[in-house]
Each structure stands twice: as structure tokens, then as C-alpha cells.
Amino acid sequence: MLGNSFLNNIGGELKLSFSGEEFEKYNPADQNQLIGKFQKSNIEDLEEAVKIAKIAFKTWKNTPAPQRAEILYKAAEITSAEKNKLAEILTQETGKPLIEALGEIQEVIDTYLFFAGEGRRLYGMTGQSELYNKSIITIRQPIGICGLISAWNFPSAVPSWKIAPALISGNVIILKPSEKAPLSGYLLIENLYKAGLPKGCASIIFGYGDLGQAMAEHDDIKVISLTGSTTIGKKVSEICGAKLKKCALELGGKNAIVALEDANQALLLEGILWGAFGTAGQRCTSTSRLILQKSDWNKSFIEKLIKAANNLKIGNGLNQVNQIGPLISAEHREKVNDFVSRAVKDGAKLICGGQKLESGDLKNGYFYAPTILTDVKPEMEIAKQEVFGPVLSIIEVNSFEEAIEIANNTDYGLSLAIYTQNINLAMQSTNQLEAGLTYINAPTIGAECGGASAFGGWKNTGNGSREGGILALDTYTQYKTIYLDYSEKLQKAQID
Ligand code: NAD
Numbered sequence: 001m002l003g004n005s006f007l008n009n010i011g012g013e014l015k016l017s018f019s020g021e022e023f024e025k026y027n028p029a030d031q032n033q034l035i036g037k038f039q040k041s042n043i044e045d046l047e048e049a050v051k052i053a054k055i056a057f058k059t060w061k062n063t064p065a066p067q068r069a070e071i072l073y074k075a076a077e078i079t080s081a082e083k084n085k086l087a088e089i090l091t092q093e094t095g096k097p098l099i100e101a102l103g104e105i106q107e108v109i110d111t112y113l114f115f116a117g118e119g120r121r122l123y124g125m126t127g128q129s130e131l132y133n134k135s136i137i138t139i140r141q142p143i144g145i146c147g148l149i150s151a152w153n154f155p156s157a158v159p160s161w162k163i164a165p166a167l168i169s170g171n172v173i174i175l176k177p178s179e180k181a182p183l184s185g186y187l188l189i190e191n192l193y194k195a196g197l198p199k200g201c202a203s204i205i206f207g208y209g210d211l212g213q214a215m216a217e218h219d220d221i222k223v224i225s226l227t228g229s230t231t232i233g234k235k236v237s238e239i240c241g242a243k244l245k246k247c248a249l250e251l252g253g254k255n256a257i258v259a260l261e262d263a264n265q266a267l268l269l270e271g272i273l274w275g276a277f278g279t280a281g282q283r284c285t286s287t288s289r290l291i292l293q294k295s296d297w298n299k300s301f302i303e304k305l306i307k308a309a310n311n312l313k314i315g316n317g318l319n320q321v322n323q324i325g326p327l328i329s330a331e332h333r334e335k336v337n338d339f340v341s342r343a344v345k346d347g348a349k350l351i352c353g354g355q356k357l358e359s360g361d362l363k364n365g366y367f368y369a370p371t372i373l374t375d376v377k378p379e380m381e382i383a384k385q386e387v388f389g390p391v392l393s394i395i396e397v398n399s400f401e402e403a404i405e406i407a408n409n410t411d412y413g414l415s416l417a418i419y420t421q422n423i424n425l426a427m428q429s430t431n432q433l434e435a436g437l438t439y440i441n442a443p444t445i446g447a448e449c450g451g452a453s454a455f456g457g458w459k460n461t462g463n464g465s466r467e468g469g470i471l472a473l474d475t476y477t478q479y480k481t482i483y484l485d486y487s488e489k490l491q492k493a494q495i496d
Contacts, residue, residue, distance in 0.1 A: 002092065005037040006182070008045055009189050011052035011200035018044035023206075025182060028095040028326040029316040029365040035093050038182045038206040043214050046174070049203040050220050053145045053172040056200025061142045061170040063198075068168055069119025074195035076112035079105060086187060088318065090156055093181045095325035095365070096279050097317035107157040108188070110449045111468070115164035118473065122169065131496060133487035140477035142170030143246065144222035147215035149236070150185065151227045152178035152328055153282045158250075158467075159185045161455070162225045163192070165472040167201065171223070175204045176215060178228075180328055182206045216240055216247075225475055226250070227284075230386075230412075230460045237463060248465030248475040250456055252386040253414030255444040256289035258403045258429065263419035265301055267441060271419065272392065273308055275443025277370045280324050281390035284461075285415040285437065285445045288387055289376075290394045291403045302374065302394065306352045309370040315361055326365040327389055333366045336389030340371055343382035348373040348393065378406045386412065400425050408434040413458030415444035434458055436466075 005022065007014040017039035027033040039045070060068070079086065087101035094101075124139040148162040159175055166173050177185030189204045205211065209232065216224050216239040225248040226236050233251040240247035257275060259268050275287030292298055315322040327333040333356060340354050353371030368390060376383050376393040383393055383406075397403045407416050417439035418429040426440045436457040437447060447455045447468055455468035465475050485491060 002089070003034045003036060006039070006186055006206070008039045008041055008049075008203070008205045009186065009193075010045070010049050010203045010205070011056060012193050012197075013199075015045070015048070017041045023179060025093070025180070027092045028328050029092070031364050033092065036183055038179075041205040041207040041211055045205050046211065046214050046218065049174045049205055050145060050218060052200045053174060053203065054220060056198060057142075057144055057172045060172055060198060060201050063170070065119040065122055065168060065170070068170065069116040071192065071195050071197050072112045072116035072119070072164055072168060075192050076109045076116065078191045078194055079109050079112065082191070083109075086156065086184070089187065090184050091317040091325075093155060093183050094153065095317055095328065097322055097325055098320055100279060101317070104154060104157045107449060108160040111157070111160045111164050114449050114451075114469075115168045118165075118168050118470070122473070124479070129483070130493065131485075131487070131491040133485070134491060135484045136481060137484070138479050138481045140169065140473060141480050143476065143478050144171060145220055146171045146173045146223040146225060146476060147218070147221040148173055148175045149212040149215060149224065149226040149228065150175070150177050152180035153279065153284070155181035155184035156188060158227045159188055161449070161467040161472065163188065163202070166223075166476045167197075169473060169476040171476050172201045173203070174215065174221065175202070176207060176212050177204065179206070179208050212236070213239065216245070219243070222246065223476060224248070225465070233462070246475065247463065249462045250284070250465070250467060251461050252388075252412060253284045253286070253457060253461055254289070254384060254386050254410040254412040255285055255287055255415040255435075256291050256407045256417070257287050257443060258291045258407050258416070258418045259293060260400060260403070260418065260420035260422065260425060261293045261295035262421045264421065264441070265297060268419045269301070269304060269308060271417070271443035272305060273312070275417070275445050276392040277309065277312060277324055277390045278445060280327055280368065282328065282388055283445050285447065286388070287417070287444045288391060288393060289383060289407075290392055291406050292394055292396050293400070293403060294396050294398055298396065302351070306372060309352050309372060312370055314357060314367055314369070316365070324370065324390065326367045328366070330366055332388070333368055336368055336387055336391060339382060339385070339387045339389070340373070340391060343373050343376070343380060343393070346380045346382065347375060347377065348380060348382060349375040353390070378409050384410050404429060404432045408432075411460040414461040415439070415457070417442060417444045436461065
């Protein structure tokens, strides 16, 4: 399969792009390995997908939700059966270690199962009328064609967070995966059709940002859900805003672990290694700052941290001994390296890593050493901007209050964590931290899909929407309130 040409899947039919052009995608761990050639789609391909989706919506929106759920249950079963194959492809497409790719495919399964369950709920509300023999109910209804635009770093899980709530609610979808990781999304759509999804209900069109923008601009696409950088999110938000189009944005982060002087140091060390260097720091929730309360153990702890970071095994994620994969592209690696160089110029001290890894088995990939900077001041660029690489900045503080202030001192608000054994301070932090996700004694990564989970951020991380749980339904449904008057007379609200 790898190395093939992949066509657009327009409503269940494989189609060449009207552009007649393709783009290539290579493995970031081995730039000689072609993952595939993908159609470089244009507006005509989008028009075709929209036309087919419009027809499919008429039937799908009226299909009973429990029947829609059957497709998601079946898709979960197929994904489960193919878990290893899908994870191996995901590893080669993104570079992330196989163990993480397996986790990501599990997240797709969990998401499908969770939203399939919603097929028998999709709760609305009932309320009391102020009048006799009258009832009020509010139901959720689908909106129409949803344009789903995704980032490269979770090319299976993130599209599934959008696809499952959209379909279960009775919408139809058009997915534009990231050009940097298009194959995993293709396989998701293929498996939905294998699971029995009616023709037309889902399409995938490959392409670049111009195609995403055309989706945002298209009047027949009624919802846009975008996961990506804050810069792109703002652009898409402007387009959707001008059209009063529903738009859900899941954007960048500048996440931090606050470590108080009574933190369990062994647990903290493990949490930092996973949070900062897992997925080579390329998660929206990656830990990029350690806000460390000054205490007598700081120096020895940082020494242990450097040793542990240097011991992490770096390489091709298919080799299961490796814990850290490459960055997604040569260009992105340059960007990360430039951040580190500027931080040093700004006065930070480089105490670990800070270089590209280009020798031996690593020579064909975009590997970067786990990097730690100390003497970072809260106003420095490295303390405020998203780096999206394996770079940890350590900021030392005197008190709990100062730690909270600095944790909140960025334009982002995705994920913040605290390590302490003081229950009062832990709970106070959950009130004071300005982020959509907060963790106690766990790193900033590790969100789950479930009823009480809500994935999303505050401030420039988004516009208030949530994924990965029941609140995701708010993006893909519109409310309708139905008044039932069985009094057999004219009753006047607020007047009778
Ligand atoms: P990106 O913003 O470069 O691209 C995201 C998607 O938007 C891609 O599909 C891209 O083709 C498309 N796009 C680009 N220009 C567009 C335009 N003008 N109009 C419409 N679509 C356009 O992001 P990326 O490099 O793929 O991913 C990394 C970013 O995503 C990081 O900032 C990361 O924090 C963020 N992210 C956020 C979450 C979250 O849930 N908050 C999850 C994963 C990644």
C-alpha cells in the first residue's frame, strides 16, 4: 500500500482530481521512503464533494440515530481488527513511535464507541411551561455539510473526534486532512464505507491550505471544524465570522507543569519526560515549560532530568526500542532550532540537546535532540510562543502564587498541570489556572474520550468549542424548541 497513488474518495467513489496534479508525502524518519502520492485537489473537486454530500444529507439526517450508530459500532470493530496495520502506517506517516500510534488508533476506537452510544441518547431538554396543558422540549438537529480540516500530528484521532459526533448527529462530512499526513484520514473514510456508511455521507479530498480556505468560504458547507495553528485558526475564523458560519477551532498551546517544593520528584521526572519529549514535543498539549518552585532539590533534580533526557532512545518509531521519533519536516526542524538559538541569545542557558541529530541511523530523518533550557525568564519568546518540538524551558519561581501567575502568562490556554502533595494548593490551582485542561500530579498530555471529558482550550487556543466528549455535539447540532399545547384553547404566554 505505501508508495501508491491515493485518489480522493468522493462520497465512496475514488476520483482523480480535476487539477491533474499530485503531491508526494515522505516518511519524516526516512526521507527516502515514499508514503504515497496524493491528489492535489482544487475547487472543482470540492464542488463535486459538496454536490454529493447535499444529496446524501437528505436521507442521512432522517435515518434514526440508533441506525447511524450501527455504522460507528461496525467502524470501531473494523478499526480494532486493523489496529496494528493502521498504527504501523501512522508511525511511518508521522514518525511517532509505534506504541503511541497504537494508542492513537485506540483513541479512534474509543471515540467511535462513545459517539455510537450517543445514537441512543443525543439528549435535548424538557421543561415546564408557565401555562396549563402545555409542554416544552428542546431537541438537537443536524446542520448539514461539515467541513473538517485537520492538523498532521494526530491524523487519525483528530479527524475521528470530528467525524463521529458529526455523523451520529445526522450531518454529512468532507474531510481535508493535513497535506503533511494525508493517508491515515483516507483509511478512516475507507473503513467507514466498509462499515456500511451510505454513499455520499463522507468524502476526503487531499490538498493544501487553499483547499481548506475554499471549504471555509463555501456557502453550502455549514460548519467548519479546524484543528491547527492559531494563525490559521484566526484566518478561518474571520471567513466564517463574515458568513455567520458555525466554526469550531482547536488551536495551539504553550503548556506548563508547575512543580511545587513538596512534589513527588520521581513522579515529576517521569511526567516531564513524557509530557515534554513524547511525540517529540509535537502535541498541542506538550509540556513546554517547567515552572519550578525554588528548593534545595532543584539542582540535583535538573541533573537527573538531563541524564534521563540524554538516555531517551531516538530513532525510527517502528523499532520499538525507540521512544522519540523525528520532527515532521526539515523546515519544521529548522524552526525549532531557530527558537532554541534565539532563546540562548535572549539569555537562556542551554543545558541539554539543542542540536539536529544527523548521523548514523538518523541521517535520513528530521531528528532533534531532547532539549532543556534554564534561566528562562517569563517574558522571553521561548516562554511564550509555541515551539512544537522537544524543547523544555525551566523557569524558577519563589512561591505558589508566582507559579500560577507565570503559568497563565501566555496567550494560549490549553493544558496546565501541577505537581504537589498539598491538596489545598492543588485544588486552588484548578480554580486559578487559565486553561481548558488542568492536571494534578500528571503531565499536560493524556486527554481521554468520554462523557465528562471535554478537550479544548481557553484564550488563543480556540473559540470555546470542545472535542472528545459529549460537548462536541454542540458543534454539530443546532437546537430546536418545540412547544406542545394540548389545552384546546388559545393560551397567551406572559399574558394569561
Ligand atoms: P496548520 O495550521 O499549519 O494546518 C492545519 C490545517 O489547516 C491543515 O490541514 C492545513 O492544510 C490547513 N490550512 C492551512 N492554511 C489554511 C487556510 N488558510 N484556510 C483553511 N485551512 C488551512 O497546523 P499543523 O502544522 O498541521 O498542526 C500543528 C498545529 O496544530 C499546532 O499549532 C498544534 O498546537 C495544533 N494542534 C491543535 C490541537 C488541538 O486540539 N488544540 C490538536 C493538534 C494540533
